Amino acid sequence: MITAEQKPIEEIIEYIAPYDRILLVGCNECVTVCAAGGRKEVGLLASALHLHSLKQGKTVDIKEITLERQCDPEYVEELVSLIDSADAILSMACGCGVQTIAGRYKDKPVYPAVNTKFMGASESQGIWAERCKGCGDCLLGVTGGVCPVARCSKQLMNGPCGGTSNGQCEISPDTDCAWRLIWERLKALGMEKRYIEVMVAKDWRPAGGGGPRRIVREDLT
Amino acid sequence: MNLKNKLTNGEFSVIAEMSTPKGVDISDLVTSARNLKSRVDAVVIPDMDNGVMHMSAIAGAALVRQQGIEPMIHVYGRDRNRMALQGDMLAAHVLGIPNLLVVQGEEMSLGDHQDAKLVDDLNERDILVMVDTLKKGSDLAGFELKGSPDFFAGCQVNPMTDDKDLDAEFNRAKEKVDAGAQFIIVPPVFDINSYTPILEKFKSLDVPVIATVFLLKNVGMARYISINDPGSRLTDALITRIRTAKDRETECIAVAGEMIQALGKVVHGVKISAMGWEDRLPAILDSAGI
Numbered sequence: 001m002i003t004a005e006q007k008p009i010e011e012i013i014e015y016i017a018p019y020d021r022i023l024l025v026g027c028n029e030c031v032t033v034c035a036a037g038g039r040k041e042v043g044l045l046a047s048a049l050h051l052h053s054l055k056q057g058k059t060v061d062i063k064e065i066t067l068e069r070q071c072d073p074e075y076v077e078e079l080v081s082l083i084d085s086a087d088a089i090l091s092m093a094c095g096c097g098v099q100t101i102a103g104r105y106k107d108k109p110v111y112p113a114v115n116t117k118f119m120g121a122s123e124s125q126g127i128w129a130e131r132c133k134g135c136g137d138c139l140l141g142v143t144g145g146v147c148p149v150a151r152c153s154k155q156l157m158n159g160p161c162g163g164t165s166n167g168q169c170e171i172s173p174d175t176d177c178a179w180r181l182i183w184e185r186l187k188a189l190g191m192e193k194r195y196i197e198v199m200v201a202k203d204w205r206p207a208g209g210g211g212p213r214r215i216v217r218e219d220l221t
Numbered sequence: 222m223n224l225k226n227k228l229t230n231g232e233f234s235v236i237a238e239m240s241t242p243k244g245v246d247i248s249d250l251v252t253s254a255r256n257l258k259s260r261v262d263a264v265v266i267p268d269m270d271n272g273v274m275h276m277s278a279i280a281g282a283a284l285v286r287q288q289g290i291e292p293m294i295h296v297y298g299r300d301r302n303r304m305a306l307q308g309d310m311l312a313a314h315v316l317g318i319p320n321l322l323v324v325q326g327e328e329m330s331l332g333d334h335q336d337a338k339l340v341d342d343l344n345e346r347d348i349l350v351m352v353d354t355l356k357k358g359s360d361l362a363g364f365e366l367k368g369s370p371d372f373f374a375g376c377q378v379n380p381m382t383d384d385k386d387l388d389a390e391f392n393r394a395k396e397k398v399d400a401g402a403q404f405i406i407v408p409p410v411f412d413i414n415s416y417t418p419i420l421e422k423f424k425s426l427d428v429p430v431i432a433t434v435f436l437l438k439n440v441g442m443a444r445y446i447s448i449n450d451p452g453s454r455l456t457d458a459l460i461t462r463i464r465t466a467k468d469r470e471t472e473c474i475a476v477a478g479e480m481i482q483a484l485g486k487v488v489h490g491v492k493i494s495a496m497g498w499e500d501r502l503p504a505i506l507d508s509a510g511i
Contacts, residue, residue, distance in 0.1 A: 203336035210330035 001030035001121075002094045003128045004037060004114040006045070013052055015111040016060070016090060022049070023086035024113075025079065025101065026066035027093035034128055036114045037092025039066040045092065045113060061085075070097025076104050083108060119150075136206025136213065142194055144185030149202075151178035157199040223291050224263040224320055225373040227490075228404060228429040234262040234490035235481070235511060236293065236431065237502050240270050241281035250281060253499035254288040260506050263320055265293040265492060269300065272332020279313055286317040294318055296352075299326030302342040303351065303361050310355055314370030321374040322406060323348045323397070345376060346400045353401035375404035375431075378423065382452040391422055398426050406492055409435035411446070411455040413483040420487050429489035436477045436495045436505065440464045474501055478508025 006012075016022050024046050032038025046062045053060040063082055067075045070093035079089075079101070088109045091098045094116040102110040119132040133150045139157075140147055149155050153163075153171050160179035163170030167180040186195050206213075227234045239253055254264060264285045268278035282292035294313060298306065313321070323345050329337055343351060351361055358369040376397040381387045394405055405423055410416045410432045423430045437443045440463050447455040459476065466472030481491050495502050 201336075202338075204338040205330070205336050207338070209337065209339050210335065211328065 272327030293320030481509035
C-alpha cells in the first residue's frame with residue numbers, strides 16, 4: 001500500500017489560514033490502513049483545526065467527508081455537491097488523491113494534509129516499512145522475494161557492500177541488509193546459484209527515466 | 222576572465238560552441254580550437270550534448286584552455302547530484318575554466334543512454350545558487366572551503382513560440398538572474414526584425430544578453446527548423462535565399478556572418494553554434510568581419 005504521515009499541524013494551518021470554509025477530504029484506502037488520512041484522522045484533524053481557530057478568535061467552517069478512493073474520478077465526483085460551499089480543499093489522501101481532486105475541481109485550491117511516504121508493508125502494529133520503489137521491472141523473482149531496489153540503501157544489484165555488519169545495514173542497526181536477507185532466502189529455497197548470477201546494469205526506463213509513466217489497458221478502455 | 226571583462230565593459234563578445242568527441246580522438250576539437258585562437262572571446266563546451274554521451278565538458282574545456290582560449294562549460298543537474306556538481310566546479314576552477322553556462326539537460330529518453338538513471342537533484346536555479354555559494358567560500362552543506370573558486374556564470378533561455386512562452390521564459394530568466402546568473406544566452410536568432418523585441422525584453426534584466434547564431438547547413442535543415450520549431454521565426458525568404466544560392470554552403474556561412482553583424486547592434490554578444498562544422502567557424506567570423 002501507499003503509506004503516508006500527517007504533515008506538521010503548523011504547515012496545515014499555514015495552508016488554510018486564508019480561508020473560512022474548508023472541505024476536509026479523507027480516503028478510505030491506503031491512508032486509512034496506515035492511520036494517516038482515513039475517517040478517524042479526518043475527525044481528529046478537523047477538531048485540531050477547530051481548536052486552533054477558536055484560540056485565534058476565528059471561526060472556520062470545516063466540512064468532513066471520507067471518499068472510498070480519492071485516486072478514482074468516480075468517487076471524487078461525490079464532492080460536487082459540497083464544492084461550492086468550500087473556499088479550499090484539504091486532502092488527507094496520498095499525492096495521487098490530491099492530484100485527482102485538483103484535476104477535477106480546477107477552480108478550488110487543494111492542499112495536502114499528509115506527506116506521502118512510500119509503497120510499503122506493515123511489519124508489526126504501527127510500523128510500516130518500504131518494500132517497493134515501483135521500478136517497473138520487478139526483480140523479486142530472482143532475488144528470493146526481497147527487493148534490492150527498495151531495501152538496499154545503495155540499490156546494489158550484485159550482493160552487499162562493505163557497509164554490511166552482522167547482517168545489518170550501516171545506515172542503521174534497525175535496517176536489515178537486503179542482500180543478507182536475499183542470501184538467506186535463496187539459501188533456504190536451495191537457490192544459491194541465483195546469488196552468483198551477475199545482474200547487468202539495471203534499465204531505469206521502466207522506473208520513470210523516460211518521464212511520467214502510464215498504463216493503458218486497451219481491453220478496459 | 223576576459224569574457225567577463227569585455228561583457229562588463231559593454232564590448233561585443235563572441236563565443237564559439239565546440240563539442241567534445243564521443244571517444245578519445247581529440248584532434249578535431251584541438252584543431253578547431255587552435256584555428257580560433259585570438260578570434261573569439263571564449264569557447265563553450267556542452268556537456269553530453271543533446272543527451273548523447275561524449276567526453277566530459279571539463280576535459281574538453283581543459284583542452285581548449287591548453288590551446289590558449291578561454292573556455293566555458295555547460296552545467297546541469299540531470300546526471301550529477303549536488304556533491305558531484307560541486308566537486309566538478311572545484312575541478313573546473315583549478316583547470317582554468319572561469320565561465321559556466323547553467324542549462325537544462327536534455328530529456329534522458331531523447332538521448333543515447335535511455336536506460337540510465339535520472340539524477341535531477343538540483344535544477345538550474347539551484348545550481349546558480351550552488352555556484353554563488355561556492356564563490357562565497359562554502360559548500361551547500363555549509364562547510365567552509367579551503368580556497369574558493371571564482372566563476373562567471375550565466376543561464377540559458379529556452380525557445381519561445383508565442384507571447385505566453387516569452388513571458389514564462391522571461392520570468393524564469395529573472396529568477397535565474399536573481400539567483401546569480403551574470404549573463405543570459407538566448408536561442409538561435411534567424412530573423413533579426415521579429416526577434417529584436419524579444420532581445421530587448423531580456424536586456425531589461427540588466428545582465429549582458431548573448432544571442433545564439435546557429436549555422437544552417439542546408440535547405441533541409443532550415444525547412445526542418447521552420448516547421449518543427451515555430452519559435453525559431455525562421456522565414457520562408459531565408460529558406461528561398463539558401464535554396465536559390467549558387468553555392469549554398471557559402472550562402473549559409475554568409476547568412477550566419479550577417480546575423481552576427483546585425484546582432485552586434487542589438488545585444489552584447491553572440492554564441493555561434495556550428496553543429497559539427499566547427500572547421501567553418503573562421504569563415505563565419507571572416508564573413509562577419511571579426
